[in-house]
Amino acid sequence: MRPPDWALRVLRRVGRVREEHHARLDAGRGAIRGAALALAVVGVLGAGCGLARNVPATPAEEAVFRPGKTETATPASTAPSLPAGQVEQALREVICWYENASKARACLPPGEASARVLESIGASGDRRFIAPLVDMLWLDLGWERPVREALEQVSGQRYATAAEWYAAIERDPPPLPDGYGEWKGRLLSLIDTRYLDLVPKDGSGVRPERLVWGFGDTRSPTTTTTKVIRATEERYLAATDVVFGVRLNEASRAYPERIIAWHGVVQDRAGDSEIVVFHCLPCGGVAAYRRAASDGRSYTFGVANLVTGSRRLLFDAETMSLWDPVSGRAVAGPLAAKNVALTPLAITRTTWGEWKDRYPTGAVLALDTGFVRDYAEGAALRAEGGLERPQFPAGSLDSRLPAKMRVIGVNLGGVWRAYPVDAVEQARVVQETIAGVTVVLVSAGPGKGVQAYDAQGTRFDRVTGAGAALEVSDRDGGRWFVDDERLLNTRNSRVRPALPSAHLWWFAWAGAHADTTVWKP
Numbered sequence: 001m002r003p004p005d006w007a008l009r010v011l012r013r014v015g016r017v018r019e020e021h022h023a024r025l026d027a028g029r030g031a032i033r034g035a036a037l038a039l040a041v042v043g044v045l046g047a048g049c050g051l052a053r054n055v056p057a058t059p060a061e062e063a064v065f066r067p068g069k070t071e072t073a074t075p076a077s078t079a080p081s082l083p084a085g086q087v088e089q090a091l092r093e094v095i096c097w098y099e100n101a102s103k104a105r106a107c108l109p110p111g112e113a114s115a116r117v118l119e120s121i122g123a124s125g126d127r128r129f130i131a132p133l134v135d136m137l138w139l140d141l142g143w144e145r146p147v148r149e150a151l152e153q154v155s156g157q158r159y160a161t162a163a164e165w166y167a168a169i170e171r172d173p174p175p176l177p178d179g180y181g182e183w184k185g186r187l188l189s190l191i192d193t194r195y196l197d198l199v200p201k202d203g204s205g206v207r208p209e210r211l212v213w214g215f216g217d218t219r220s221p222t223t224t225t226t227k228v229i230r231a232t233e234e235r236y237l238a239a240t241d242v243v244f245g246v247r248l249n250e251a252s253r254a255y256p257e258r259i260i261a262w263h264g265v266v267q268d269r270a271g272d273s274e275i276v277v278f279h280c281l282p283c284g285g286v287a288a289y290r291r292a293a294s295d296g297r298s299y300t301f302g303v304a305n306l307v308t309g310s311r312r313l314l315f316d317a318e319t320m321s322l323w324d325p326v327s328g329r330a331v332a333g334p335l336a337a338k339n340v341a342l343t344p345l346a347i348t349r350t351t352w353g354e355w356k357d358r359y360p361t362g363a364v365l366a367l368d369t370g371f372v373r374d375y376a377e378g379a380a381l382r383a384e385g386g387l388e389r390p391q392f393p394a395g396s397l398d399s400r401l402p403a404k405m406r407v408i409g410v411n412l413g414g415v416w417r418a419y420p421v422d423a424v425e426q427a428r429v430v431q432e433t434i435a436g437v438t439v440v441l442v443s444a445g446p447g448k449g450v451q452a453y454d455a456q457g458t459r460f461d462r463v464t465g466a467g468a469a470l471e472v473s474d475r476d477g478g479r480w481f482v483d484d485e486r487l488l489n490t491r492n493s494r495v496r497p498a499l500p501s502a503h504l505w506w507f508a509w510a511g512a513h514a515d516t517t518v519w520k521p
Contacts, residue, residue, distance in 0.1 A: 082126050087177045090124075091132055093117050101189040101196055108190065109142040118143065122150030129154045130174040131209045135187055138162035139213055166212060166393035173209070181208040192217035197320040198304055198333075205332035206308050206322065212392050214282075214312055215383075216305035221371045222265035224300065228253070228363040231356050236367045239353030241377050243364070244286045244503070245449075246347050247484035248273055252362030254355050255279075259365050260286070261380035262373045264303035265314065266365070267291065275345060276301060278325035281384055282310045282391040284404065284505035285349065289328050289342035295335070309511035310390035326502060326512035344411075344500035348484050349421075350449030357467030358483065390507055398510035400518050409502045409509040409516065410452045412437040416516040418509050423521045424450045428463045429472065431455060432519065439499065442472050442482055452499040453487050 082090075094117045096107030107114070121129050133151040136143060140162075151165070152158050155174070159165050177183070181201040188195035191213070198218070199208055231254070237243075242257040249271025257279070260266050266277040274291040278301075291298045299316035306313045306322065313331070314323040321333030321340075328342035355362070367375060374380075384391050389403055397403050407418040413435030424430050425448065430441040440455040442463060459475040463482075470482040471490070480487040480496070487496040502509065510516055 081128075082124055084178050087126060087128050088179060088183075090117060090121050090129070091177060091183050094121065094136075095183075095187050095190070097186060101186060101193050104186070104190060114143060115146045118146040118150045122153035125154055127154060127174045128177040131169055131176055131180065132183060132187070134162060134165040134169060135184055135213075137165060139187065139190075141190060163393050167395065169209060170393070170395040176209060184208050184211070188213055192219070194218045194320070195306075198306065198315055198322060200322075200332040205330075205336035206313075210308050210395075211313075212307045214305040214307045214392065216303075218302055218304055218315065220264055220303040220305065221262075222267070222302050223260075223263050223365075223369055224265075224267045226266060226268040227366040227368060227370075228268075229366045231360055231362050231364055234356075234364050236375075237352040237364070238377065239351060239356075241352045242349065243352050243355050244277065244279075244288075244347055244349055245355050245359070245362075245484050246270055246275065246277065246288050246345060247359070247362075247498075248275065248345060250485070252359040252484070254352070254359070254362060254364040255286070256352065256365060258375050258377045258380060259367070259369060259373075262371075262375070263369075264312065265301045267301070274298060276342070277347070278314060280312050280325045280504070280508065281381070282307065282312055283326060283508035284384075284406065285503040285508070286347060287325055287328065287502040287504075288345040288347040290345065292343075293335075294341045294343070295338065307392045309508070310392040310394040311508050311511060324512055326504060326508055344502070346451065346484060346498035346501050347503065348449045348451050348501075349406075349503040351447060354444065354448045354467075358470065360468070390505075394507060394511060397507050398514075400510075401506040403505065403507040405506045407504060407506050407509055408441070408450050408452060409504065409513070410439065410499045412439055412499075416513040417519060418506065418516050419450070419452075419519045420506075420521075421450055421503070422446070427521065429460055430519070430521075431460055434517075440472075440487075440496075442487075444470055444482075451482070451484055452501050453496045454499055455496055458496065 094114060096104040098104055130151065133147055133154070136147045137151060157168065159168060181199055185196045185199035185201070188199060199211060200206065237256060243254040244257065244260070246253045251271040253268060253270050255266055255277055260277065260279040261281055264279055268275055268277065275288055276291045277286060277288045279286045293299060299318055301314045301316055301323065304313045304315040304322055311324060311326055314325055315321065316323065316335070319334045321330045321335035323329065324331045328344055330336040330340045401407070401420065406421040408421055408424070409416065409418045415435045417434055419430065419441055424441050425443040425446045428443050428445060432439060438455040438457050439452055440460045441450050441452050443450045444463065444466060460472050461475050463470065463472050465471045472480050472482055472487065474480065479490045481490060485498050
């Protein structure tokens with residue numbers, strides 16, 4: 001069902017980052033303590049949808065809001081708690097809960113009845129309403145002011161934006177109401193009814209309060225029937241355009257960021273192997289995997305437009321499980337309970353000019369994708385905004401590197417390791433031994449990408465040549481051809497295989513691998 005025009009206009013407005021501040025708040029309303037308040041709320045909630053009445057509140061001292069600061073209005077310890085059934089009833093009424101979820105849209109745009117229920121929620125002082133109210137504030141289908149007022153009352157805190165509220169509940173998790181996961185799925189079903197199945201209900205895997213709606217629905221057009229052309233036939237790319245390269249079974253594929261950033265998922269075949277490439281726009285990069293999962297099945301992936309830690313999650317159409325594009329693991333749903341994961345592949349981030357010089361007989365995605373998009377270089381990246389911090393709420397950030405420093409991440413003998421790309425490109429050759437694995441990272445130079453290989457004890461020292469003639473020398477005088485699948489000895493055909501890797505912003509890699517180590521020059 002297509003949402004009404006007013007809803008589409010609201011969704012477009014939501015898509016802009018909400019950075020407006022409250023310069024000054026009207027006189028606040030203090031929470032009324034004691035059993036009298038609880039009885040008043042019972043009367044309101046028992047009246048049914050649209051029959052809630054105003055609950056009187058005592059005015060509090062006027063406060064001037066300053067962005068990023070909090071002000072305590074009512075100590076949480078003094079706030080009354082409602083019976084669980086009354087909390088559930090209030091949350092159902094505020095989003096018009098129907099057995100048929102699509103009927104809830106009939107209650108939009110929200111009117112006076114919704115405002116009265118929200119006023120009653122605020123007056124309750126019950127902290128179990130905090131997470132649901134933050135979700136509503138982020139979604140904002142026309143209820144921003146009454147939701148914000150209710151949220152400030154029940155929490156005793158004030159923040160400028162919904163993003164700051166998400167950060168606050170990450171730092172100090174509030175109690176959650178019974179059935180919160182199912183309720184959140186109902187809330188997001190106002191956008192897309194598939195969220196009823198995608199938001200976890202039982203608390204397994206990623207927790208529902210850490211899922212943030214990503215300004216879209218589940219119908220993002222992924223490319224599952226990939227059309228490619230030979231590199232020599234390509235006419236739409238500039239030499240400086242960013243591409244991601246995969247070489248497998250001596251078959252080379254290039255995936256231009258200007259295309260795959262729009263789609264998030266590309267299912268393809270390299271040689272005789274089915275692969276899937278995930279582009280995570282808020283993560284700043286990609287990871288590639290074999291499509292066959294650890295349970296032996298191949299899944300059809302889509303973009304869930306649910307975000308955790310500013311990593312945009314995927315889902316599979318077969319089981320409606322959620323997947324993390326950085327770790328390649330199912331993180332919620334039936335497959336998460338079975339610990340299902342994908343096998344990672346080596347992938348490189350470079351320029352079209354560099355990749356084409358190295359693989360003139362390789363293949364690249366055709367501009368004719370079957371979809372109408374602005375595939376100009378950089379167009380798909382505008383939504384990310386070039387901000388210094390993550391686009392979406394990400395909780396606490398690992399301060400060892402700047403959040404948006406680009407890294408290549410690998411697994412070395414069970415140890416996750418991140419290498420700042422700029423530093424490796426400057427050095428051209430970086431080598432070390434971690435957990436018994438001797439890794440060598442090779443680059444043709446600044447802006448030309450980095451590849452990681454299992455050196456198997458061979459000591460490398462310098463890079464020479466360019467394009468298809470790129471070589472790395474070892475300390476015994478041996479010369480090795482460089483490609484994205486392996487290092488090949490020119491004298492005896494010995495091979496050093498490429499290591500699976502991901503190319504991302506630091507915060508996204510560290511968020512998916514909290515125990516990661518970091519190489520520093």
